[in-house]
Amino acid sequence: MVSLTVNGKPRELEREASLPQLLRLLDVDVRLVAVAVNGEVVPRRQHEGIVLRDGDEVEIVRMVGGGSEDDPRPAIPDPRPGGAEGGAEVVIAGAGIIGCAIAYELSRRGVSCLLLDGRRLGMAATNAAAGILAPLAEFRRPDTLVNFGLASLRLYPAWVQRLREEVPDIDVEFALDGVLRVAFDEEELAELRAGLRYRGKLGLELVELDRALMREVEPRLAPDVAGGLFCPQEGQVSNQLFTLALSRAAQSRGARVVEGCPVLGFRTRGGRVAAVRTPQGEFACDHLVLAAGPWTRPLAGKLGVEVQTRPVRGQMVALGRMVTPIRYVIWGPRGYLVPRANGLVFAGATVEEAGFRIRTTKRGLTQVRQAAFELVPQLRHAREHFSWAGLRPGSPDGLPILGPLPGWANVTVATGHFRSGILLAPITGELIAEAIVDARTPEALAPFSPARFSG
Ligand SMILES: Cc1cc2nc3c(=O)[nH]c(=O)nc-3n(C[C@H](O)[C@H](O)[C@H](O)COP(=O)(O)OP(=O)(O)OC[C@H]3O[C@@H](n4cnc5c(N)ncnc54)[C@H](O)[C@@H]3O)c2cc1C
DSSP: OEEEEETTEEEEESSOEEHHHHHHHTTOOGGGEEEEETTEEEOGGGGGGOEEOTTOEEEEEEOTTSSOTTOOSOOOOOSOOSSGGGOEEEEEEOOSHHHHHHHHHHHHTTOOEEEEOSSOTTOSHHHHOOOEEOTTTTTOOSOHHHHHHHHHHHHHHHHHHHHHHHSTTOOOOOBOOOEEEEESSHHHHHHHHHGGGGHHHHTSOOEEEEHHHHHHHSTTSOTTOOEEEEETTOEEOOHHHHHHHHHHHHHHTTOEEEOSOOOOEEEEETTEEEEEEETTEEEEEEEEEEOOGGGHHHHHHTTTOOOOOEEEEEEEEEEEOOSSOOOSEEEOSSOEEEEOTTSOEEEEOOOBOOTTOOOOOHHHHHHHHHHHHHHOGGGGGSEEEEEEEEEEEEOTTSSOEEEEOTTOTTEEEEEOOGGGHHHHHHHHHHHHHHHHHHTSOOGGGGGGOGGGGOO
16 A cells, blocks of 8 residues: 555555556546655656655645646647548547557557557556566577567667656666575475577576575575576566556657557558547558457457467566665566565566466465565565556467558557566567558568468
8 A cells, every 4th residue: 555645634545556656546627637756846847757656745736727837739629520630641539658659659650540548548457566677587499489589578678768858757766786596405496497508599697596595695585495597687667667668758759649549449441440440530541550459359340350369367466665785686486576666576476277367366466475475474574556467469489469450451450578578578568560661571480370270
């Protein structure tokens, strides 16, 4: 729980939220108010960059006449066209990190985009994620997914640098300061060690640490840790702030975002989608991207094609704040810990087939806590701030599903990122934008073709 004071009254949030999220929750029209956080007035253009933390004091003052003086932009009209003329060159169904990364890259290439989300931007799996950027995951050989993840990780620093210039008021909390993989017995250690032989091929530094060194590097680790591997070039990003920054940068180049606007169906003409249908009217498009996470399957189903993504639930808890916090992302055999910039430790995560039920369960959270306490026993005494669940978009072979929708000339699918959508957002954004602009699927997308499941 996050405890805030809003206009002098206590207000509890289930978890951290950005300032715009709080204002939406309170049904406040930002055009008519001035907002101060902890005594400092926050210009409207900086709202997105503010993440509200436990103990923050928020003052919302209604302004006479409406509109904020420091914001010269005209009030944004309801982005609702009432007809197909409100469309764009590319309409993207789903404004999670994947839809936002694609809109960002398309807008950089001068393509007009419209992002439609049935709920709120970035509030599904994207918001639920831990933000770990670790292509080696449980440490496997350099296979298709690991190589794709490595390529995306290499893009991250340039993306973050650009976003810093384009959206200077949002710090995406990007840090490649290392991931520790932990083994508790000889068998687990042997598994980690086996990976060392691929070191050269992976192009990442990997250092084996014995029990004593592990505890030196991360003193809070459990005493019965047998040893492990340290990769100094992996790390983390704030999945929420990174997604917000992507959408803001895309919007600054003319992309539009409409929330609360589910795509319900399509108007088609000669093997092409001419427009998407929503409760807010039709939006015409030259090209359509389906980036609706696990909901891509029912959407593509309306076009008569089966996209084999499915929801895979993950539950997590936020613990903290410890007097001596952990320093690194810690990846254990049964769970992981992520020390976030705000001092909380995110512990995750279950991997469950539970359909579209986005909720935590007693059993799931117990499993997550046990895995966390096994890695860092002091966490037993940490306060549990909040817990949550999200639905990862899974796929039958564990690989993303990226490329043309079979049978449709102007529809692209971008989903199935499962446990790595935050990591894979930059490479997905770049390759899908390239495919749309060049009207040709890049070679690098071949292993992820949606057609691989047909026939
Ligand atoms: C607990 C957990 C921890 C994770 N940790 C990590 C991690 O540490 N690192 C990592 O790389 N990945 C992690 N992931 C995975 C990552 O979060 C996902 O792969 C990624 O967020 C998928 O992004 P997306 O944009 O495809 O889907 P989503 O974020 O689910 O976005 C899809 C959007 O589509 C919208 N939508 C649905 N139907 C429609 C419709 N009909 N019309 C319009 N919009 C629609 C939804 O409202 C939603 O906003 C984690 C996931 C979970 C659940």
